[in-house]
Amino acid sequence: MPRPWLIPAAVLLLTLAGLALRLHELGRVPLRGDEAFSAQNWAGRPLADSLTTIATIEPHPPLTYAIFRLWGRLVGVDAALLLRLLPALASVIGIPALYALGRRLHHPLTGLLAALLWAVQPFQVWHAQDFRNYALWSSLSAVTLWLALRAIQRGRPLDTGLYAGAALLTGLTFYMELLSLGSMMLFVLWQYRRQAGRWLALNTGIVAVVALAFALLQARLIGSGSYAGTTGYLDITQLVTRFLPALVFGETLPPAFSAGLGGLLLALLAGSLGLLWRVQPRLARWGLLVGGVPPLALALISLRMGVFDPRYVLLSAPAYTLIVCAALVTLFQRAAARPRWRAALLLPVGGWLALCAVSLHGYFNDPAYRKAAAWDGVGAFLQAQVAPEDLVIQTGADAAFGFYYRAAALDMALPANFDQPDAAIITLLEQFTSAHRSVWVTGKTFPSWPNAGVVENWLAAQRQLTRSTAAGGIPLRQYLPWTVAPEEVGPGPLATFGDQVTLAGMRLFPVPDPTGQITLWLYWQPLAQTALPLKVFVHLTGEVNPATGSPLWAQADAPPQQGRVQTSTWQPGELYRDVIILPVGGLPPGTYTLSTGLYDPATGVRLPLAGGGDALPLAQITLP
Secondary structure (H helix, E strand, C coil): CCCCCCCHHHHHHHHHHHHHHHCCCCCCCCCCHHHHHHHHHHHHHCCHHHHHCHHHHHCCCCHHHHHHHHHHHHHCCCHHHHHHHHHHHHHHHHHHHHHHHHHHHHHHHHHHHHHHHHHHHHHHHHHHCCCCHHHHHHHHHHHHHHHHHHHHHHHHHHHHHHHHHHHHHHHHCCEEEHHHHHHHHHHHHHHCCCHHHHHHHHHHHHHHHHHHHHHHHHHHHCCCCCCCCCCCCCCCCHHHHHHHHHHCCCCCHHHHHHHHHHHHHHHHHHHHHHHHHHHHHHHHHHHHHHHHHHHHHHHCCCCCCCCCCCHHHHHHHHHHHHHHHHHHHHHHHHHHCCCHHHHHHHHHHHHHHHHHHHHHHHHHCCCCHHCCCCHHHHHHHHHHCCCCEEEEEEEEECHHHHCCCCCCCEEEEECCCCCCCHHHHHHHHHHHHCCCCCCCEEHHHHHHHHHCHHHHHHHHHCCEHHHHHHHCCCEEEEEECCCHHHHCCCCCCCCCCCCCCCEEEEEEEECCCCEEEEEEEEEEEEEECCCCCCCCEEEEEEEEEECCCCCEEEEEEHHHHHCCCCCCCCCCCCCEEEEEEEECCCCCCCCEEEEEEECCCCCCEECECCCCCCCCCEEEEEEC
């Protein structure tokens, strides 16, 4: 006897499983740049400000700004986990929507299988954990497709009204939903010609409202040509080698494998459509239009704008899933008398789920596919290190830096964008560095940008690199003028070597540095020029090193300032900052002594200390 509660219970379990997957490690990775922009400018700004300012530089519909602003008011804008709850919860709506679509188009088993695959779909999970409007749009689009089919097939005013409301809601969440409306219009013309006039009138009204919102907010932005998109332009081969694999299995499979997988997916979809065309032509037509029209339309748009990216055709993903699921269920039903054939049909499903599992594992665990750089670590480091009078330059053009940066020092993005002229960058460097002694530079300019390296090269030519470290793998560099301010040195002197040079002061930075090195500043003040150029040595000594049979574990030997000055020509009375980098990564834990001195490289003879000895102990260092 059939149990009517089984299917609703299965849909509920799949929805809960999909929710658990979307909540898994939701706040582990910091916000990426676009998410941080959304947090600051969608959720963190008054709605009126977003609609009049942000909407004129980023073309999203008004409902997106309203929803994200409301969410920001509810949960705040400081915690990544709370912010990402919005797309995570919204994404779950797509799971029962896929079931409803599959059931209406074909069979309850088709709906259940589609809901299962949608629950673990890696691209959906990625966007569900991303504080942008793509997951919200994707789920609303699936619901709208389902309501459209109900309205077409039933023709009741209530169903038509529900569809119109959902379509308007979805279109005002993401403009690309208009491609879905166009696909459904073509489907009605092909399959339900008697309803074409009514459907055309209804959707014309919906498009008119969405177009009006666009005209009021962003027509000037697009019309002026100042918005050229944020991704790439058309590459038709990527529709198969990148778009299909991404929409089905995400973007965390090896690129070479994904490219080949795209061809297999295309063959699978073509075979499934061929089978359905004979037994379920209505479903085949729907899948062909909803799955095919939006990517082709996006390709045409991408001839003029840089919007050629799979996320802009998320609305087609349900079609690909449902086409394959319907074909498998059809074959399963036909093989009722052949158990082995039925068992064989489980292999494609198992392979599909296995690829999803591999892709999800890469997303959650492989550093190569980490969603965001560790800007939270950079922000914490700078807050502990910089002084209010310093200048911080962020070269990565990443909005996440501004989200996590909390230090009092002035910060600026430079280059501000990919086409900022070199001369303009240098003018800003000259202007701002003249007012700030200490300049910190973090991040890396995109190598493809024409102005990549301008900031670093100018600072390297004009200032001394005094710190070179990293936080979370993101480089951090500090630059100071070559001329040393007396207040920088502190009380001293620490020691005098011979009658020729005084060690006026020193500064030792936290040990060990994140990059596995010790950074030491030595301030030399010559009393006289030496007859021959001397070298500075810095030694790290401890218990006997088995590798060398001596207490020496690490050392750095070089002329002052890496040869920029020579002790035979430096000026008596001047202060020279000498930056020493001593690698200590891999040394065994323990306590070590850091010491320094000067010696003649030709003879190895060291300058004596005024109080005896020839090596000055600087500090005791404990390595964990």
